[in-house]
Amino acid sequence: MKKINFNKNKQFYLFLIITVCAIFFRYYNYNLQDFWWDELMEFSTTNPELTFKETFLRAHSLTPGTKLSYDYATNANFYFYIYKFFLGFSYTPGTARLITASIGLLVFFISIIIFKQFIGENYIPLSLLLASNYYLIIQSQEYKYNIFFCLICLLSIYSFFLWIKKTNTKKEKTLKIFSFIFLLLTVWTHIFGFLLYLTQLIVVFFKKRDLFFRNIQYFIFLPLIYLLINFQQLKNFFSIKEFPVPQKSFEFFFDYDFKYFFGSIISGKIFLVVFVFLIIYSIKKFKDMKFEIIFLYILFFLTYFLPLTYSLISKPIFQTRYVIYIIPIILFLIVFLTDFLKSNLMRNGILVFLILISFSNSFYSLYILKKNDKPHVTKILSEIKNYDNNEIIIATSNEYFLNFLNNKKKFSKLGIKFVSCEKTNLLNVKFYWELSVWHYDRFVDCHKKLKELGIDSRERKVIDTLKERYTYARLVSFID
DSSP states (O other), X not given: OOOOOOOHHHHHHHHHHHHHHHHHHHHTTTTOSOOOHHHHHHHHHTOTTSOHHHHHHHHHOSSTTOSOTTOOOXXXXXXXXXXXXXXXXXXXXXXXXXXXXXXXXXXXXXXXXXXXXXXXXXXXXXXXXXXXXXXXXXXXXXXXXXXXXXXXXXXXXXHHHHHHHTTTSTTHHHHHHHHHHHHXXXXXXXXXXXXXXXXXHHHHHHHOHHHHHHTHHHHHHHHHHHHHHHHHHHXXXXXXXXXXXXXXXXXXXXXXXXXXXXXXHHHHHHHHHHHHHHHHHXXXXXGGSOHHHHHHHHHHHHHHHHHHHHHHHSOOXXXXXXXXXXXXXXXXXXXXXXXXXSOHHHHHHHHHHHHXXXXXXXXXXXXXXOOOOSOOHHHHHHHHHHHOSSOOEEEESOHHHHHHHHHOHHHHTTTOEEEEGGGGGGOOSSEEEEEEXXXXXXXXXXXXXXXXXXXXXXXXXXXXXXXXXXXXXXXXXXXX
């Protein structure tokens, strides 16, 4: 059995079909689930009606003054302004999810470009694995910085590879500037972006030492500029006593979170075994591998080693979404390293097997199980709508949640009025609903909230409750 080859026309049409699959996976039911807690916060922060200064202050004010150890600044600043720009056209949760789904599609394309231009020619298997990767798909359907961080990391890698490739040419200076800009934007998006910075520094120092010393000011100025831009958030970060990240158990070192990256415990184990096998098989040829592959190896190693080391000596910080860029890196290496296998049957068999696992995982999870593990706000609103035919008023004590309720178009069709707790004193109704989502300690009942604000509150009592996944509603009546 020979290595699978296609002529250019067949490759082109096959890639078009794969692209359609990638689009389908990311856009189909992209707005099925309601927002999670951090999505509520980030949707509020990117409100286009806020000034840039207000957005900046919100992005930096999640930690100071909080009584909750897990309410901390996300250290993700740059993406706020990107999302804010696109939401200027339509500020709704549906548009927000559309933005991240589109960014997820860009991750697919830039990954293919990096692989084909710098790593290998066998991009069809890679495109199939990227198009169907469950973790990249679900992260493309969440309004968070995660998928954007993946994109900006890949753009940083691409610009760096391009700069290295074009050294000693007229384009070198321009490409170096672009590489610097993308790397700065990467570390500005998330502090884990410094793993890419360190990887660049190490690989250039050991493999391109003359280039390193010619551009040493580049590697010095970047962290200084970052410090200038992001000093307050770094101050917040180092003042946090604990993160909502558990310490890794012994079992982690038999899995390395591949179960999350590749959709299930079984598929994660299979990808890990294949990955380790390919690395061991090709280890003798490591010294002769090209610059880009060595870069990927070092980045993979630092991605695990540094956060886990910091977790041991200080506090746990390793979280799968912080290192989402590692998924394309792993897939790059898997597809590249299969070319070292002498047996065409084994090479093609491994790739086909991994592709089938990846597609079946995503299809089963998304379209048969239809996983919905976010708060079931839509479902509980439908139950409230069917509860009584009278005018329905829903109050909430959290401004992030209220902002979400008021801006989701689907909810406006229900004929429900959403109000803050401060307005409940003025209601001329017998009862109203109070709504909260997990984390429940971020929500207080309206009577208590008004008391905390120093406002005289009308007496009230709870007469009924409804509960769905991570969503809690109480029917409140005023006591005359």
